Amino acid sequence: MSEIIVITSGKGGVGKTTTTANLGMGLAMRGKKVVLVDTDTGLRNLDLLLGLENRIMYDLIDVTQGRVPYKKALVRHKKQENLFLLPTSQVKDKTAVNPEELVKLCDELRQEFDFILIDCPAGIEQGFKTAIAAADCAIVVTMPEISAVRDADKIIGELGRADKENIKLVVNRIRPQMVEKGDMLDMDDINDILSIECIGQVPDDEMVVTSTNRGEPCITMEKSQAGQAYRNIVGRILGEKIPFMTFPKEGFFSRLKRVFNL
Amino acid sequence: MREEIVRIKGTKAGLQLLFAAGATYAAIEAEIREKLAAGSGFFCRGTVMHALAGSLPEAEMEKLRHLFHENGVIFSVTRAPFPLPEEPQGAPEPTAPAEAEAPAAPQPAEDAQQMVVVNRTLRGGQEVRTQSSVLVCGNVNPGAQIIAGGSIDIRGTCRGMVHAGAFGNQKAFVIADHLVPTQIRIADLIARAPDKAPADLEKPTRPERASIKDGQIVIEPIER
Ligand SMILES: Nc1ncnc2c1ncn2[C@@H]1O[C@H](COP(=O)(O)OP(=O)(O)OP(=O)(O)O)[C@@H](O)[C@H]1O
Ligand SMILES: [Mg+2]
Numbered sequence: 326m327s328e329i330i331v332i333t334s335g336k337g338g339v340g341k342t343t344t345t346a347n348l349g350m351g352l353a354m355r356g357k358k359v360v361l362v363d364t365d366t367g368l369r370n371l372d373l374l375l376g377l378e379n380r381i382m383y384d385l386i387d388v389t390q391g392r393v394p395y396k397k398a399l400v401r402h403k404k405q406e407n408l409f410l411l412p413t414s415q416v417k418d419k420t421a422v423n424p425e426e427l428v429k430l431c432d433e434l435r436q437e438f439d440f441i442l443i444d445c446p447a448g449i450e451q452g453f454k455t456a457i458a459a460a461d462c463a464i465v466v467t468m469p470e471i472s473a474v475r476d477a478d479k480i481i482g483e484l485g486r487a488d489k490e491n492i493k494l495v496v497n498r499i500r501p502q503m504v505e506k507g508d509m510l511d512m513d514d515i516n517d518i519l520s521i522e523c524i525g526q527v528p529d530d531e532m533v534v535t536s537t538n539r540g541e542p543c544i545t546m547e548k549s550q551a552g553q554a555y556r557n558i559v560g561r562i563l564g565e566k567i568p569f570m571t572f573p574k575e576g577f578f579s580r581l582k583r584v585f586n587l
Numbered sequence: 588m589r590e591e592i593v594r595i596k597g598t599k600a601g602l603q604l605l606f607a608a609g610a611t612y613a614a615i616e617a618e619i620r621e622k623l624a625a626g627s628g629f630f631c632r633g634t635v636m637h638a639l640a641g642s643l644p645e646a647e648m649e650k651l652r653h654l655f656h657e658n659g660v661i662f663s664v665t666r667a668p669f670p671l672p673e674e675p676q677g678a679p680e681p682t683a684p685a686e687a688e689a690p691a692a693p694q695p696a697e698d699a700q701q702m703v704v705v706n707r708t709l710r711g712g713q714e715v716r717t718q719s720s721v722l723v724c725g726n727v728n729p730g731a732q733i734i735a736g737g738s739i740d741i742r743g744t745c746r747g748m749v750h751a752g753a754f755g756n757q758k759a760f761v762i763a764d765h766l767v768p769t770q771i772r773i774a775d776l777i778a779r780a781p782d783k784a785p786a787d788l789e790k791p792t793r794p795e796r797a798s799i800k801d802g803q804i805v806i807e808p809i810e811r
Contacts, residue, residue: 475711478728482710517744518728520708 329431329441330562331460333484335476337447339468340497343533345444346374347544347552348464351559353407354544357439360399362431363413364456365446366421372412375402376540385413389426395433404541409438419451424458431459449483457484462491465521468498469510474518481521495525495558525558526569527551593618595636604638612647616654623658635661635706635724661724661742665702702737709733709747718754729769735759741766748772751797760798762809771797771804778804 332345342365349361363371363385372378383398388411395411402408411434414421427443434441445456457463463484467477477494484492496515503509512526530551536543543552544559553570560567592614594605606615636655638648648664655662701719711730715721720737731747733739739751741763750772752759757774770779776799793808 475730479711479730482713485707485710518726518746520726 327435327439327441329435329443329459329461331443331445331457331463332466333445333453333457333463333480334447334466334473335449335480336467336473339466339473340495340527341447341466342371342374342444343537343542344464344466344495344497344527344555345442346371347542347555348559348562349408349440349442350375350402350405350542351544351555352440352442352562353402353405355559355563356407358407358409358437359440359442360409360411360434360438362411362427362434362441362443364419364422364427364443364452366413366452367415367418368446369413369415371444372400372410373540374537374542375408375410377402377410377412381412385411385430386417386421387414389422389430395430419446419455422455424455427455428459449480453480453483454487457487457489460489462493463489464493464495464524465519466495466497467515467519469496469500469504469515471510474510474515478519481519492521494519494521494523495527496523497525497527498529499526500529524561525554527554527558528570591618593622595622602636604636606642612643612650615643615647616650619651619654623654623660635663635704637663637665637704640664663704663722663724663742665704665722703735708743720759727763727768738762757799760796762794762796764794764811765791766795766797766806767791771806773797773799773804776802776804778806 332341332348334341345361349359353359361371361375363369365371366385372381377400380400382400383393385398387393388395388398398411400410400412402410431441443456443460446452465477465480465484467473481492494515496512500509504511512523516523528550530543530549532543532546532549533551536546536549542555543549544555546552550570557567557570592607592610594607596603596605638651643651652662703715703717703719703721705715705721705723705725708725709715709723709727709731711728713731714734715732716734718736721733721735721739723733723739723741723743726743727733727741727745727747727749729746732749733747734750734753736754736756736759737751738759739749739761741749741761743763744765745761745763745768747768748770749761749768751761752774753772755774759773761768761771761773768780770777772778778797791808794811795806796809797804797806799805
């Protein structure tokens with residue numbers, strides 16, 4: 326049975342596209358047939374993270390408007406033959422696809438793929454509504470800072486209103502030293518507010534940036550901390566029980582934690 | 588089939604607990620324990636069970652509350668006639684400015700008796716607006732708001748904006764398990780959170796009540 330997962334966040338720039346690329350690659354490495362659907366029309370960059378920009382022939386809009394069958398628009402990854410990208414258009418805007426069209430397309434994709442990951446645009450407007458329409462479940466990406474957590478909270482509320490109740494959390498760009506000093510929210514603070522199941526804690530890692538530039542998600546890099554965190558998330562999506570990576574703990578004296586006015 | 592002492596009926600607002608007339612407390616408790624032990628799927632954690640106030644003495648209600656809490660079921664005694672009215676829920680448009688002026692409706696007596704029950708966490712951007720009182724079995728998150736003609740009771744943490752007695756009722760109050768709102772308004776008074784929380788101020792561990800005393804909003808711990 327295939328699964329459609331939308332990766333969303335509310336706030337921009339917290340790591341939706343990075344997460345989509347890594348989880349897609351990771352699931353494909355585990356033998357699943359995966360397609361990544363970029364719905365960030367007009368600001369596409371999932372293709373860049375996968376190093377596939379120069380191979381794009383057709384895009385999502387060509388497919389939803391019936392100009393080509395989806396198979397013609399799919400781009401296969403250079404190294405990972407289980408991984409496909411359905412890129413979007415760089416010139417159209419988010420009104421070019423509506424929810425019904427995406428639902429119909431995803432129904433077709435279900436026949437062929439084990440996992441369909443949808444990279445959602447930031448915000449809660451039309452593009453978001455379209456991206457979530459077909460999803461069986463959602464991964465909300467946030468960062469350990471107040472504004473990102475608040476936006477995640479709002480998105481969880483919006484997902485609930487759209488009857489999407491299966492929601493998991495990924496906290497990205499954790500900086501253990503800052504958490505330790507009390508300058509960054511820790512997992513307790515975040516769970517307190519969001520109270521949904523967390524399936525990933527991804528550290529801030531330079532290798533995310535270097536791997537992005539090389540067009541290869543960091544999950545393929547043995548030594549990357551973020552890569553390890555993403556491998557763990559993939560395992561959890563596949564139903565494995567994997568303990569969370571331990572970051573340095575708060576010292577005894579800094580236990581008197583600051584109260585964030587969340 | 589024997590006559591059931593305790594009946595559980597599903598309503599839109601959750602489950603309601605009905606007792607057979609003349610049943611003893613011991614019999615009621617025994618049967619509830621039996622139901623809790625048997626129906627593992629029926630009482631999932633976070634289920635809300637309502638009982639009509641006055642259908643059992645206060646002390647016995649308290650014992651039931653304990654029993655349900657131990658099993659992860661939220662027990663709530665409501666004065667509202669069943670089925671409980673549930674306010675249609677809708678987050679306002681994100682760009683829509685908050686309506687500054689609420690209609691200054693006088694508070695009819697029966698409205699004060701009514702209660703809107705919200706069986707989930709109110710998240711940022713969500714709003715409950717009603718003439719009656721509000722019971723939330725869940726948290727009120729930052730950016731969420733409740734505007735109630737009556738009082739507001741939150742069985743969880745309140746971090747949002749709450750306005751009790753919004754149409755002038757000075758006797759309205761706000762109760763929460765953890766009361767750390769951005770703002771509390773009661774009738775026409777406003778109290779806001781301190782700009783900078785002192786370093787050692789953890790969130791309150793006891794339920795608290797905010798009400799008007801001597802023309803000021805005061806917050807004091809209470810027993811539930
Ligand atoms: N764990 C991480 N460590 C370091 N840098 C990161 C990490 N995750 C993401 N980044 C960087 O943050 C930036 C934004 O990431 P990304 O594009 O994935 O976010 P997004 O949520 O998709 O943004 P948008 O809302 O614009 O679509 C990128 O430059 C990326 O390289
Ligand atoms: Mg993106």
